[in-house]
Each structure stands twice: as C-alpha cells, then as structure tokens.
Amino acid sequence: MWKWLSRCVPxxxxxxxxALLCLAFPDAMSRPPDILPWSRNHHPPPTTPHGNGPPRHPMPLSLTQKTFLGYTLLVHFNAFTFVCRLAQAFSRMLKETRAVLRRRPSSQSSSCTPSFCDSPMMTPSISTEHPICFDLGSLEDGKEGxxxxxxxxxxxxxxxxxxxxxxxVLAYHPRAATQYEVFLAMEQKEITAPEKAATLISTFQERFRDISGTFHPAGLAGEISGMGSNVAWAAKHIVETRTEDTVDCRDVIITVKWMATDTHLSQDYFNEIRHKHWQxxxxxxxxxxxxxxxFDRNSNSVPILVRCADLLWAFAGVSAMYPGCSIIIPxxxxxxxxxxxxxxxGWDGDPTAIGEDMHMLLKCYFETAGDIVTHVIASPASQCNIQSTGDDNWGPGALTLFARYRQALRHMWGSLDTGYSVRQSVGCLVGKGSRRFQLKVRHLALFHLLFEAHFLPCHLTVLLVFSAVYTACVPASSMNPTLAWAFWITGVLRGLVLRxxxxxxxxxxITLYDSWYDICVGARARDMTKAGVNDTGFSFRKWYHPRQLAERVCFPIAGTVFGSIPAIHAELSHFWTDRLVYRVSKKPTFASAPVALPV
Known part of the structure; x- marks a missing residue:
C-alpha cells in the first residue's frame, strides 16, 4: 500500500x-450552462448606477480560497523564476562552451570546408586559430594520467x-583506440541483435580499446524490457569484468547515452570529464x-510543435545548470x-527505472546519503528529433506528432521517480548507519527540481484553464478584490503580468539559445568534415527565418500538448499500473556517399 501511495503522489x-478548486469556488463548479458568457440566455449580473457592479461589501475570502491564492501565485512565480534560471544557465553555457573549444590543442584544429564556411555559425568567436592549449599533466596523479x-x-x-x-563519430576521437571501451547494450529477444553486434564488433574492433555486446535476457523477475534494463545488464558486465582489473575503479568512467543510439558526443565531452576528474x-x-x-540534426524538417517540444525538453535540462546550482539532474x-x-x-531494471537518467542520479544521491558531486560538462550531446516517413493512412507530419506524443508519455512516465524519492527520503530519515541523514538545503533543491519536472507542468495547465473559465464567467466586479488581483496577475484573459x-x-x-546553438553546430560541422563522416545531418538556425520566429509564439502550445497532457496521462495511469510498453521511436536517416573510417 505504501509503495502504491508513494508512486501515485503526482x-x-x-x-x-x-478538489481545492471545487471547494474554493463551489459557485463556479455548480454554475448552470445557460448562464455562461457565450450562452444565448446569459445575462450579466445587475450593476450599480455607475456600472461598477455589486457587491459593495465583498464576501471575505475563505480558507480554501486563500490556499488557492497562495498556491496559484507560487506556481506562476516558480514558472517565472524557471525562466530567470534558464537565462543564467544559457549565459553560462555560452561562456563555458567557448572555453571548452579553445582548450583544444592546435594540432586538432582544422579549417572548415567551403560548404560550412559560408554558414553564419562559423563565427570568429569560436575560431581555433589561437587555441588555449590545456595540458593535464600537472593535474594527473594517476599511473599514466x-x-x-x-x-x-x-x-x-x-x-x-x-x-x-x-x-x-566516436572512433574519430583521438583517444578512442586507447581509452574507449564500447558496450552495445541489446535485448536478447531481438532476433537480429547478435548479427548486428557481430557486424559492429568486426568493423570497429581496431578503432576502440575494446568493443563488445551484452544481451539483456527476457522475462527476468521484476524487470521490464527497455533501455533501462539494457543499461543495467551491461553495467553488471562492466563490474564483473573489472573485478580483477589493475586499473583503479575510480579511473573507469561509465558513460550512458540514454536517449538512443543516434546521440553523438564530441571529443570535448570526454576530454572535459578527464579534465574535471583529475582537477x-x-x-x-x-x-x-x-x-x-x-537537437541540431534534423530540427528544420520536423513539424513546428515537435521542434518546440524538443526545444523545451532541452531547456528543462539546461535550467538546472545555472551558476551555483547545488545538484543537476541529467x-x-x-x-x-x-x-x-x-x-x-549498479543500475535498476524494474519499472520504476524507466526514467533511467534521472533514476540513476537519484539512486546515487540516496544510496550515498547525498554524498555526490555533480559537474556540468559544457559540451552538448547532439540529438535527432523524432521523424516519421508516413504510411498509407497518415502523412509523415501526423505520424511524427503521434510518435512524439508517445515519446513524451514515456518521458513523463518517469514521474515514478517522485515516488521513488519519497520512499528513499523516508527510509533515509528513519534508517540507520551510513544511509541515515537529515534534510538539508540540497535535499530541498532536489525535490524542487522534481516538482518542476513532475508537478509544475500539469498543475500550471489546470490553474490556467480554471482561471480562464472562471474569469470569463464571473466579472471582476463580483469578486473579492484580492481574488480579482490574483487573477489579473496570473490570468490569461484579464491580465498577463507573471505569464x-x-x-x-x-x-x-531562445535568443541566447540561438547564439549557443550556432557555436555548437558549427563546431560539430567542422569535426564531422575532418572525420569524413557526412551522414549525421545538420540543421542551422537563423533567428529571422519564419520557422524560428514561429517557435517564439508556438512553444506554449507545444508545452501543453507534449508536456502537460502526457504528464496528466502518465500520472493518472499510475493509479493502476507502473508498467509502460516500450516502443522504439522513429528517427531520420541521412543520405551520404560511402565514407572511409578516419585514420
């Protein structure tokens, strides 16, 4: 019962x-349809000779109305502070990403080909003509550094x-052959998995320190098929193979590319981890x-709502990377x-671990009694937007929208992690030994991030819809002045202050994002040109292009369709199940001529 209650917290x-809205405004909830403002039989309430309307002595606010006022102001203020933190985070990313690129040794810099030199993204601000060479030798205290x-x-x-x-893309990195061990985490029930693994291993075995395949068995008790269980199984293999290794397990860094295999990481990502590890x-x-x-690969060729939804998804991750943040959710x-x-x-493979990236951070946090340190790596992971080719019944645009909703539902299914955090928090407060710890500011910061991820989207939408309907039905002159002021501050029809x-x-x-995006996609373009890998896709942005201008207006719609609605869908579904059937999202393919592996 406790596990069910905790998982259903959202x-x-x-x-x-x-229930709060029903108790605070019973008149609105019981108002008959024939007096709605758009009804033919609607008659406005009687007014005073001056037209200001009754009552001259408004009813005092009830306790539930005061609670509503406090909460709606809190939610809207939280949305505003989210934007402020996001702006801080992008300002930080602009500065640190430029610094990361300038730390590249001059031997790795290369001039861009004409096809990319004409791009507005290739700006002098990220030029590597005079890079700052960064030697880790003074920081490396290990056997070989x-x-x-x-x-x-x-x-x-x-x-x-x-x-x-x-x-x-990974094989192009300078240290791939000596420092990269790749584990293809596959499902045993996929018939073609062994064949694909064999092909990839034979092709790339000389390009990495090691490459192998792991196959998660189907039907394990307490586990579900999906990315999370595949990662958990591969991680077990890593731990087993490192039992008698001479390399210090502190110096083995496990990297999980969770979204999908289309995720591309720059050499800078691994170089920066190496730098921070020794620093x-x-x-x-x-x-x-x-x-x-x-999302810099095919964003210009997907529907605008999909593009905006992925833009907001990226924003959600960046928002916790502002200067001074105490903890980061990956x-x-x-x-x-x-x-x-x-x-x-290790990793969990049960249904509650479907949000594997967030879940592992939470597991590390609670299992160590909050004793982890999070670092921001200012080298972004390049992603593809979901994109479908269509079928006989639906066009590519419609199927892409449907596929993006399924992906959003899977993302929001991760609200199970709120229940996991509640259970772990209670366990840590009443537990014994090393896992017992007291609530502290950092713990509250973590729960605030969970609130923004799993509560804020759907609560904000419910409050917005209610305020729009209520203010349309009830004139401001009939409300308590404090209530009218709150609706004016937060409402969508009578006031747009906080919103x-x-x-x-x-x-x-979005303007800051455009500047950062230009730097990132320009650097990746140069890297891929040098590597001879020309089938990764590039989507350059221009702020004055109609599709980019349209994003500035459409993002609230995308946030509702692919954020709030799937969040409500997932959270209500958790009342009767915690299992979601995993479906692979369709991603685009990029045509190119055969490219030889870089030497």
Whole structure:
C-alpha cells in the first residue's frame, strides 16, 4: 500500500488540486450552462448606477480560497523564476562552451570546408586559430594520467546504419583506440541483435580499446524490457569484468547515452570529464557528470510543435545548470565512475527505472546519503528529433506528432521517480548507519527540481484553464478584490503580468539559445568534415527565418500538448499500473556517399 501511495503522489496531487478548486469556488463548479458568457440566455449580473457592479461589501475570502491564492501565485512565480534560471544557465553555457573549444590543442584544429564556411555559425568567436592549449599533466596523479571511458550504448531494434554512424563519430576521437571501451547494450529477444553486434564488433574492433555486446535476457523477475534494463545488464558486465582489473575503479568512467543510439558526443565531452576528474581527484569517486542536449540534426524538417517540444525538453535540462546550482539532474547523457556505480549497487531494471537518467542520479544521491558531486560538462550531446516517413493512412507530419506524443508519455512516465524519492527520503530519515541523514538545503533543491519536472507542468495547465473559465464567467466586479488581483496577475484573459513576463523571458532565452546553438553546430560541422563522416545531418538556425520566429509564439502550445497532457496521462495511469510498453521511436536517416573510417 505504501509503495502504491508513494508512486501515485503526482496523481494524487492533481486530484487534490482539483478538489481545492471545487471547494474554493463551489459557485463556479455548480454554475448552470445557460448562464455562461457565450450562452444565448446569459445575462450579466445587475450593476450599480455607475456600472461598477455589486457587491459593495465583498464576501471575505475563505480558507480554501486563500490556499488557492497562495498556491496559484507560487506556481506562476516558480514558472517565472524557471525562466530567470534558464537565462543564467544559457549565459553560462555560452561562456563555458567557448572555453571548452579553445582548450583544444592546435594540432586538432582544422579549417572548415567551403560548404560550412559560408554558414553564419562559423563565427570568429569560436575560431581555433589561437587555441588555449590545456595540458593535464600537472593535474594527473594517476599511473599514466588517463581514464578509461566505458561507453554504454543501449539500443533495441535500431537501424544498423544509425549504429555505425554513431560508432564512426566516436572512433574519430583521438583517444578512442586507447581509452574507449564500447558496450552495445541489446535485448536478447531481438532476433537480429547478435548479427548486428557481430557486424559492429568486426568493423570497429581496431578503432576502440575494446568493443563488445551484452544481451539483456527476457522475462527476468521484476524487470521490464527497455533501455533501462539494457543499461543495467551491461553495467553488471562492466563490474564483473573489472573485478580483477589493475586499473583503479575510480579511473573507469561509465558513460550512458540514454536517449538512443543516434546521440553523438564530441571529443570535448570526454576530454572535459578527464579534465574535471583529475582537477577534482579528491572527490572523483563520488562525481556525477551531466551535459546538456541539443537537437541540431534534423530540427528544420520536423513539424513546428515537435521542434518546440524538443526545444523545451532541452531547456528543462539546461535550467538546472545555472551558476551555483547545488545538484543537476541529467537529461539523456551522463557519466559516473565505476567506483560510484559499484557503491550504489549498479543500475535498476524494474519499472520504476524507466526514467533511467534521472533514476540513476537519484539512486546515487540516496544510496550515498547525498554524498555526490555533480559537474556540468559544457559540451552538448547532439540529438535527432523524432521523424516519421508516413504510411498509407497518415502523412509523415501526423505520424511524427503521434510518435512524439508517445515519446513524451514515456518521458513523463518517469514521474515514478517522485515516488521513488519519497520512499528513499523516508527510509533515509528513519534508517540507520551510513544511509541515515537529515534534510538539508540540497535535499530541498532536489525535490524542487522534481516538482518542476513532475508537478509544475500539469498543475500550471489546470490553474490556467480554471482561471480562464472562471474569469470569463464571473466579472471582476463580483469578486473579492484580492481574488480579482490574483487573477489579473496570473490570468490569461484579464491580465498577463507573471505569464507575460515569463513569455518575454522565454523569448530572451531562445535568443541566447540561438547564439549557443550556432557555436555548437558549427563546431560539430567542422569535426564531422575532418572525420569524413557526412551522414549525421545538420540543421542551422537563423533567428529571422519564419520557422524560428514561429517557435517564439508556438512553444506554449507545444508545452501543453507534449508536456502537460502526457504528464496528466502518465500520472493518472499510475493509479493502476507502473508498467509502460516500450516502443522504439522513429528517427531520420541521412543520405551520404560511402565514407572511409578516419585514420
């Protein structure tokens, strides 16, 4: 019963909010349809001779109305502060991403080909003509001053060509042959998995320190098929093979590319982890590394609502990377040392771990009694937007929208992690030994991030819809002045104060994002040109292009369709099940001529 109650916390909060609205405004909930403002029989309430309307002495606010006022102001203020933090985070990303690129040794810099030199993204601000060479020798106290990167690549029914392209991108990295160990985390029930693994291993075995395949068995008790269980099984293999290894498990960094096999990481991602690992070596065994994500491959060829939804998804991850943030929840890509993974007992493969990236961060946090250190890696993971080719019944645009909703539902199914956090928090408060710890500011910051991820989207939508309907039905002159003021501050029909400021702030964030995007896609274009990998796709942005201008208006719609609605869908579904059937999302393919592996 306790497990069910805890997993349903987000859904229960939604029901409590609706109950609060019913208790605070019983007149609105019982108002007959024939007096709605759009009804033919609607008659406005009688007014005074001056037209100001009754009552001259408004009824005092009830306790439930005061609760509603406090909560709606809190939710809208939280949305506004989210935008402020997001702007801070993008300002930080602009500065740190430029610094990351300038740390590249001059031997790795290359001039761009004419096809990319004409792009507005190739600006002098990211030029590597005078790079700042960064030598880690003074920081490296290990035997050889290196780390081993164990890269888990979870996949299920992914196209062989997509996997090959992803591995070619990794094989281009200077340290791939000596420091990268790739684990193809597959499902045993996928018939073609062994054949694909054999093909990839034979093709790339000389390009990496090691490459192997792991196959998650079907039907294991307490586990479900999906990316999370594949990662958990591959991680067990890593731990087993490192039992008698001479390399310190602190110096083995496990990287999980969670979103899909189409995720591409720059060499800078691994170089920066190496840099931070030795720079903060005293805390290396409890370090957790996270990077932002960027949809820069096919965003110009998908419907605008899909593009905006992925834009907001990327924003959600970046929002916790502002200067001074106490903890970061990863989105899609993250890394941690093998020592930490062993300390917390590896990855989970049960239904509650469907949000694998967030879930692993939470597991590390609670299993270590909050004793982890999170680092931002200012080298984004390149992602593809979902894109369908259509079928006989639906066009590509419609199927892409349907597929994006399924993906959003899977994302929001991760609200199970709120229940997991509630259970772990209670256990840590009443537990004994090393896992017992007191609530502190950092713990509250973590729960605030969970609130923004699993509560804020659906609560904000419910409050917005209610305020719009209520203010349309009840004139401001009939409300308590304090109530009317609150609706004016937060409403959508009679006032756009907090929501208006948030809208303007989001547009400012999109402007900052455009500048950061230009730097990132330009750097990736140069890297792929040098590597000879020309089938990864590039979507350059121009702020004055109609499709980019349209994003500045359409993002609230996309946030509702692919954020709030699937969140409500998932949270209400958790009342009767915690299992979601995993379906592979369709991603685009990029045509190219055959490209030889870089030497």
């Amino acid at each position: 859904g229960l909060s939604l029901l409590l909010l609706i 290196e780390v081993i990167h164990a890269i888990i690549l979870p996949n299920y029914s992914d196209d062989l060509g997509t996997l090959q392209t992803t591995l070619r 903060h070596n005293a805390e290396a065994e409890r370090a957790f590394y996270a990077s932002p994500i960027i 989105t899609s890509v993250y890394s941690l040392p093998l020592a930490l993974a062993k300390r917390v007992g 208006g400021l948030s809208f303007v702030g989001m547009n400012a964030c």
